Amino acid sequence: MAKRGQTGGMPKGSPAKPTSADAASHKRNQPRLLREYKTKAEREAVIQRWIIIGTALLVGISLVILLAAVLVDQLVVPGQAAAVVNGDTITIGEFQSRVRFERALINNQLNQAVVTAQSLGMSTDELTNFLGSQPPYSTWLNEIQVPDQLGNRILNEIIEDRLIRQQAAALGVTVTDAEVQTKINEFFDYDPNAALTTPTPTVAPSETPTPFVSPTPSNTPTATATPELTATATFTPFPSATPTTTPDATQRAESFTSLRDEFYGYLRSQAGLSDDDIYAFFESLTLRDALRDHITADQTRTASFVNVRQIVVESQDRAQEVITALEQGESFAQLAQTVSIDASSTQGGELGWQQLSNFDTLPGEAFTDAITNAEVGAVVGPIQSTAGFHVAQLRAREDRDLTEEEYEAARDAAFERYLEDLRASNQANIQTFDAWLDNVPENPRFVLSIS
Numbered sequence: 001m002a003k004r005g006q007t008g009g010m011p012k013g014s015p016a017k018p019t020s021a022d023a024a025s026h027k028r029n030q031p032r033l034l035r036e037y038k039t040k041a042e043r044e045a046v047i048q049r050w051i052i053i054g055t056a057l058l059v060g061i062s063l064v065i066l067l068a069a070v071l072v073d074q075l076v077v078p079g080q081a082a083a084v085v086n087g088d089t090i091t092i093g094e095f096q097s098r099v100r101f102e103r104a105l106i107n108n109q110l111n112q113a114v115v116t117a118q119s120l121g122m123s124t125d126e127l128t129n130f131l132g133s134q135p136p137y138s139t140w141l142n143e144i145q146v147p148d149q150l151g152n153r154i155l156n157e158i159i160e161d162r163l164i165r166q167q168a169a170a171l172g173v174t175v176t177d178a179e180v181q182t183k184i185n186e187f188f189d190y191d192p193n194a195a196l197t198t199p200t201p202t203v204a205p206s207e208t209p210t211p212f213v214s215p216t217p218s219n220t221p222t223a224t225a226t227p228e229l230t231a232t233a234t235f236t237p238f239p240s241a242t243p244t245t246t247p248d249a250t251q252r253a254e255s256f257t258s259l260r261d262e263f264y265g266y267l268r269s270q271a272g273l274s275d276d277d278i279y280a281f282f283e284s285l286t287l288r289d290a291l292r293d294h295i296t297a298d299q300t301r302t303a304s305f306v307n308v309r310q311i312v313v314e315s316q317d318r319a320q321e322v323i324t325a326l327e328q329g330e331s332f333a334q335l336a337q338t339v340s341i342d343a344s345s346t347q348g349g350e351l352g353w354q355q356l357s358n359f360d361t362l363p364g365e366a367f368t369d370a371i372t373n374a375e376v377g378a379v380v381g382p383i384q385s386t387a388g389f390h391v392a393q394l395r396a397r398e399d400r401d402l403t404e405e406e407y408e409a410a411r412d413a414a415f416e417r418y419l420e421d422l423r424a425s426n427q428a429n430i431q432t433f434d435a436w437l438d439n440v441p442e443n444p445r446f447v448l449s450i451s
Contacts, residue, residue, distance in 0.1 A: 082155060082436040085162040086429045090155075092439050099154050100271035100441045101281055106140045106150075107446055113137055114448065131448075144446045151440035159430060161284050163422055168291045175286045180279065183286040188263075190256040192249070270444035295418050296411040303410060304356040306371055307396040309349040311335055312342035312388045319382035319389035326379055332393060341388060353396075355406065357413055363390055 078093030110131065117127050131137045143150035168174070185191065247255065267273045309332060313319050322335055333348030340349055359368040363385035370380045374394040381391035402410060423430070 080435050081433050082439075083159055083430065083432040085159055086166060086426060088162055088166065090158050090162060092435055095151075095155060095158060095436055096439060096441050097273060097277045098158055098281070099151060100443060101267065101273060101277065102150065102154055103144060103441070103446070104267055104271045104444050106144050107444060110137060110140055110144075110448055147440040147442055148437060151436060155432065155436055159432075160419060160423065161288070163419070163426060164288055164291050165284075167422060168287055168294075171291070171294060173287070173290050173294050175283065175290050179290070180283050180286045183282050183289070184260070185256070187282070188256055188259050190252065192253065192256075272443075292411065292415040296414050299407070299411050299414055301402050301407055302399050303402055303406070304372075305353050305398055305400050306356050306394060307353050308351045308371060308392055308394055309333075309336065310342065310344065310351060310390050310392040311340040311349050312345075312390050313339055314341065314388050316382050316384070316389050319391050322391045323379060323381060326391070332379075355410075356397075357410065360413065363387060367392065 078091060078096070080092045081089050082092050082095040083090040113131065114127060117130065122130065131141060143153065264275065264278055267278055268275075311319075311322050311332070313322060318339070322339065325335060326332060333350075336345050336349030342349070344351055356368060356371065359371065363383065367383050367385060367390060370383050371392060371394055374380045374392075376394055376397055379391060379393045382389040383392065384390075
C-alpha cells in the first residue's frame with residue numbers, strides 16, 4: 001500500500017499552457033525601463049513638440065485677446081454713451097470724431113499763426129513766448145497737449161449742439177444743403193458772388209476768435225508748456241500770402257475747390273474722418289447760426305451806452321473806506337490813482353463810453369446791474385468781482401444806434417445768454433459718463449512747423 005503523499009508511478013503531466021491573461025500579467029511585471037526606454041533624440045523631439053504646442057497655445061490666446069480688444073475698441077466702445085441729453089445719446093464714437101476734427105483745426109490754426117508771425121519778422125524765441133502767453137493760442141496749446149482739457153470742452157460743445165438741435169426742431173428751425181454750403185464757403189473765405197476778393201492769411205471757425213498776430217510778444221503770465229518748434233511740414237488749407245494779381249471768378253472757384261479738397265483729404269488721412277463727419281460739423285455750425293438768427297430776430301438796434309469810472313481795491317472794508325472818503329469830498333480821480341489796483345488807475349479810473357452790456361463779462365453782471373439802476377452822478381459799491389471790490393460812478397448815460405458790428409455782437413451776446421438759460425433749464429435731463437475720459441483721441445499728432 002502506497003504511503004500518503006507518495007507519488008505514483010504514473011508519469012507527471014505536462015505544465016498548463018499559459019493563457020492570454022497570464023501573458024498580460026507577465027508583461028506588466030516586466031521592468032518599466034526596458035519597456036519605455038527612448039533615445040536622447042526621441043526625448044528631445046517630445047520636449048520640442050510640447051514647446052511648439054505650448055507656444056502655439058500662447059500665441060493663439062494672445063491673438064484672441066488682441067482680437068477681442070480690437071473688437072471692443074472698434075465696435076463696443078464707440079457705441080457707449082459719453083452723455084445723454086433729454087434721452088438723446090451722444091456716443092463715444094461721435095465724441096472721438098469731433099475731438100479729432102478739433103485737433104486738426106487747432107494744429108492748422110497754430111501753424112497759420114507761425115506763418116503770419118514769421119512774415120512779420122518775429123524770432124523763434126519771440127514766437128514761442130507769444131504762442132505760450134497770448135490767447136487763444138495759449139489755450140489751444142494747452143488743450144492739444146492736455147487731452148482731458150480738450151475732451152471736456154468738446155463734450156460740452158456737443159451737449160450744447162444737441163440742445164440747439166432739439167430746440168431748433170421744437171421751433172421749426174431748419175437748414176438747407178445750400179445754407180450749409182454757404183457756411184463751408186465762409187470757412188474758406190470764398191464768396192462765389194463777389195466781384196473781387198482778397199485771400200486772407202488765415203480762417204478760423206466762426207465760434208473761435210483768431211486775433212491778429214502782433215510782432216511784440218505779450219507779457220501775460222501763463223502756465224502753458226513751451227511748445228517745441230520743428231521743421232516738419234504741415235498742411236496749410238488757406239492762402240498765406242496775397243496774390244500779386246486779382247483772380248477772376250473761375251480762378252477763385254478753382255482755388256476754393258483745391259483748398260477744400262486738400263483740407264478734406266487732410267482730415268480723412270490724419271484725423272480718420274469721413275466726408276459725412278466733415279459735413280456734420282458744418283451743418284451743426286449752420287443750424288447754430290439759424291437758431292441764433294431766429295432767437296435774436298427782434299434784437300433792438302439801439303443800446304444803452306454809459307460813461308463810467310471806477311476804483312478797484314482788495315477788500316470790502318477798503319472799498320467802504322473809499323466810499324466814505326468820496327462822501328467827504330475826496331477827488332475820485334486822485335483816489336483812483338492812489339489806491340486802485342486796476343489798470344484804469346493811471347487815467348483816474350476812467351473807463352470811457354462803453355456799451356452797458358460790455359460789462360456783463362468783466363467785471364460781471366453785478367456791476368452791470370448796479371450801473372443800470374444808478375442815477376447819473378451816483379457812486380455805487382462795493383461790487384465784488386474776480387478782480388476785487390469795485391466802487392463805481394456813473395458819469396453819463398444815453399441810448400445810441402448800433403453799428404452793424406455792434407449789432408451783431410449784441411445778437412451774439414443775447415444768444416449766449418439764451419444758451420446758458422437753455423442748458424440750466426435742461427440740466428436735470430443731462431447726464432455725462434466717465435467713459436469719455438479714457439477715450440480722448442490724441443491724433444492727429446501735434447506738430448508746430450517753422451521754416
